[in-house]
Amino acid sequence: MDEQRDFARFLHAVDVDGAIAEASHQRRLALSRRGLLAAAAAGAGALVLGRSEARAASGLSANDIGILNYALVLEYLQASFYTEAERSGALSGKTAQAATVVGATERAHVKAFQKLLGSKAVKRPLFDFQGVTEAQQAFLKTAVAFEDLAVAAYKGQAPKLRSSAVLAAAVGIHSVEARHAAWMRELFGVTPAVNAFDKPATKQNINRIVASTHFIVAHPKMKARSKPQYTG
Amino acid sequence: MAPTAASTTNSDGRRSRLALIVTGGVGLAAASPFFRPLLGMGTADAASKSQDLRILQLVLQLEYTQVALYEQALKEASLNGELRDFARTALKHERQHLAAVKQALGSKAGPKPRFEFGSKTKSAEAFRQTAIKLEDIAVAGYNGQAANLTKPTLAVAAEIVSVEARHAAWVRAIAGEVAAPDPVDKPMTASEVSAALNEIGLRTS
DSSP states (O other): OHHHHHHHHHHHHHHSTTGGGGSOHHHHHHHHTSOHHHHHHHHHTOOOOOHHHHTGGGGSOHHHHHHHHHHHHHHHHHHHHHHHHHHHTOOOHHHHHHHHHHHHHHHHHHHHHHHHHGGGOOOOOEEOOTTGGGSHHHHHHHHHHHHHHHHHHHHHHGGGOOOHHHHHHHHHHHHHHHHHHHHHHHHHTSOSOOSSSOOOOOHHHHHHHHHHHTOEEEOHHHHHHHSOOOOO | OOOGGGSOOOHHHHHHHHHHHHHTOTTGGGOOGGGHHHHTTTTOOHHHHHHHHHHHHHHHHHHHHHHHHHHHHHHHSOOOHHHHHHHHHHHHHHHHHHHHHHHHHGGGOOOOOEEOOGGGGTSHHHHHHHHHHHHHHHHHHHHHHGGGSOHHHHHHHHHHHHHHHHHHHHHHHHTTOOSOOOSSOOOOOHHHHHHHHHHHTEEOO
8 A cells, every 4th residue: 555655654764864755745645636545544554664663762862752752642642532532433424534534643643653662652541531532522622622732742842853854754743733633623613724823832831731631541650650569 | 721723823923033033133132032942042053044044945935826826816716615715814824924934034035936827726626726735735845844944943934834734634624525634744855846836837037
């Protein structure tokens, strides 16, 4: 599949500076003319990884690993949200179709970051979406918020990345999150593009907003540390 | 959980910010607190700043093309409904982007190009297809230059590129198309962007 090759190329580019620029624009235009199922498969099937990607984490700075792990948590949040919404059966029509495509993409982002970070990748937190995945309007409202949040988060972190290869990949994901935000907004019936300039958000602001949702109920690592230790 | 993009933006402030970054910080003393974090970052060497200026010439062509396409389509393409709303909103945004880039380039800004859109602005569907192409080119063009820009200029470019991506998704969604077909947006090189703009109708002469 073209999509698999495209995504493998993206991942390869994270390891080898400049390779991502070789990807053909024409391929993307061709894909856009295909149907929904092909696009959904682009995310779901695009997880074939070469050996070079598995080694990538060793070449990353601590700074970039920190930023990538922060992005990974946001991708976990989104991927789990769409997966749960798809499984709930509460979505219908264009919204159900969009959730399938976007969910597949977010899951692909998760896989990509996990592979890139290797053993440095944070574990998936436990989520409780508190019913917002079980009603279409609540789903859309939350999706709009998540996607706008992701755009602001990537925008806030991109200039802090040290590796230009990781930056090239991050900006390619950043603009996809913006496409998702506009798509969910259009489906929700609000303006997809409000301002001429999208503002970034700091890590602190993003964390505060995510915490305020109470969607993350546990972080595996913290859970492990906080377990009572049997010392007898 | 207020959507971040809904927060208000001072476009005048933003224009000043881009101009200040690439022209070397003239007037930074008068800047609002918003600009202050950039003071410590204004140490990019002359080569990087001159590279920013070269890249902004390409961005200028992109923004000129977008403004021209939307202006002409709103006159000629008999747009209505959500597609007209889209064109009006996108035009408003692209004018602000163009103004910001022109101000950043100052006297170095290249001349306004001519355009020959042919049939692309003559019908709603031709315009819609062209708008998808052009917004995708803009996203790919900005993304392609991200690693070449100084960090302060990158920060401003990032505020523009996601708006172009929103436009691209919006105009697809209007016709019920898959609005975000790829997991990752592929970048384009400067020469690919120039060729693609010429294909759309930009004439530099």
